[in-house]
Amino acid sequence: MWNEIKSNLISSRVYLKEFLLYNTVVILFILLIFENTAIIISLVLILFFLSLIFLNMIGYRRNKELEEIKSVISKIHRSDFSGSEEIKLNKYLLSLQEEIRLMFGKTKSDIEYLKRLEKMRTEFLANVSHELRTPIFAIQGYIETLLDGAIDDKKVNKYFLDKANQHTMSLSNLLNDLIDISMIESGEMRMSYRYFNVNEYISPIIQELKPIADEKNIEVIYYPARDGLQLFGDKNRLKQVFINLITNAIKYTEKGKVEILIEEEDRFGKVIVRDSGIGIREEDISRIFERFYRVDKARSRSVGGTGLGLAIVKHIVEAHGSKIVVKSTLGEGSEFSFRLKK
Ligand code: ADP
Numbered sequence: 301m302w303n304e305i306k307s308n309l310i311s312s313r314v315y316l317k318e319f320l321l322y323n324t325v326v327i328l329f330i331l332l333i334f335e336n337t338a339i340i341i342s343l344v345l346i347l348f349f350l351s352l353i354f355l356n357m358i359g360y361r362r363n364k365e366l367e368e369i370k371s372v373i374s375k376i377h378r379s380d381f382s383g384s385e386e387i388k389l390n391k392y393l394l395s396l397q398e399e400i401r402l403m404f405g406k407t408k409s410d411i412e413y414l415k416r417l418e419k420m421r422t423e424f425l426a427n428v429s430h431e432l433r434t435p436i437f438a439i440q441g442y443i444e445t446l447l448d449g450a451i452d453d454k455k456v457n458k459y460f461l462d463k464a465n466q467h468t469m470s471l472s473n474l475l476n477d478l479i480d481i482s483m484i485e486s487g488e489m490r491m492s493y494r495y496f497n498v499n500e501y502i503s504p505i506i507q508e509l510k511p512i513a514d515e516k517n518i519e520v521i522y523y524p525a526r527d528g529l530q531l532f533g534d535k536n537r538l539k540q541v542f543i544n545l546i547t548n549a550i551k552y553t554e555k556g557k558v559e560i561l562i563e564e565e566d567r568f569g570k571v572i573v574r575d576s577g578i579g580i581r582e583e584d585i586s587r588i589f590e591r592f593y594r595v596d597k598a599r600s601r602s603v604g605g606t607g608l609g610l611a612i613v614k615h616i617v618e619a620h621g622s623k624i625v626v627k628s629t630l631g632e633g634s635e636f637s638f639r640l641k642k
Contacts, residue, residue, distance in 0.1 A: 308359030427592040435467035477608035484615045495530040525562035531569045532641040544609040545573040551603040553577030568639040579630040589614045
């Protein structure tokens with residue numbers, strides 16, 4: 301009991317100054333009102349004991365509240381709470397309870413965010429290693445076969461070298477896409493926005509991609525925009541967008557055509573890349589912009605895909621304050637579009 305009183309009094313020390321001031325004022329009054337020394341001494345003694353009782357009560361209350369707060373904090377440490385509504389303090393500590401709940405909620409969501417990031421990082425690393433392994437193993441296999449004697453076999457040596465070369469190209473595509481995506485996601489990609497003449501800009505890109513389409517007998521048609529139409533954007537980064545969208549349209553089209561058009565709107569130019577290809581199922585449309593997501597892995601690899609192209613496209617288009625829209629019908633074709641400011 302004495303120990304408890306001692307601990308209560310120690311705890312109430314924070315109010316000592318106020319008590320001394322209050323007692324001094326009361327003693328001054330006593331001195332002013334009473335003249336009899338015995339009465340004065342008795343009153344001062346009573347005051348002293350009352351103060352001790354009072355300080356003890358305050359200290360007791362303070363200790364109880366501190367215990368309550370300590371217990372909530374250690375429960376948070378031990379992760380005993382699953383939701384902030386489980387945190388409860390007495391009615392005198394409601395404002396503190398609210399603050400602790402807010403802090404708990406924020407810390408919880410920060411931790412969940414970090415866990416998600418960590419999971420994404422691990423998945424990304426696993427994907428990258430897997431993607432790197434495929435072409436490296438293939439190249440290794442072709443080189444070993446050549447070294448084992450195939451190099452002297454005129455019927456197959458060029459074929460193996462061609463294959464090894466193709467895989468080297470996939471590797472180089474993958475590395476370039478990886479560099480781009482990490483630059484974009486780390487915020488290192490500097491954008492430089494300017495007005496550019498859209499017809500003058502797109503024609504050479506299409507010429508560059510025509511040979512790939514010719515190989516597959518696919519027609520690439522560009523419907524020129526109004527003469528002199530200027531759009532606003534980062535020409536270098538947008539080139540990547542156009543190349544990725546048009547090569548995808550060619551890659552995933554077996555027969556027919558790829559059309560590129562610019563629809564002029566009030567304040568925007570709507571860029572459309574349309575194909576008559578294999579199309580994308582409804583449930584895959586929302587996922588094709590995820591890193592490494594491919595509807596058909598084998599098919600994507602066989603046409604030199606990295607699974608990163610559309611993730612890069614999405615980032616760049618969004619950096620232009622725009623949004624990429626996909627419309628597709630399985631077996632009929634797909635349309636990718638986005639808007640650029642005029
Ligand atoms: P990839 O390098 O595999 O082409 P992308 O990120 O460019 O990766 O595209 C992701 C996936 O979206 C592709 O693997 C493909 O399944 C699908 N896809 C993209 N463009 C088209 C298209 N024009 N037609 C049909 N499917 C497409």
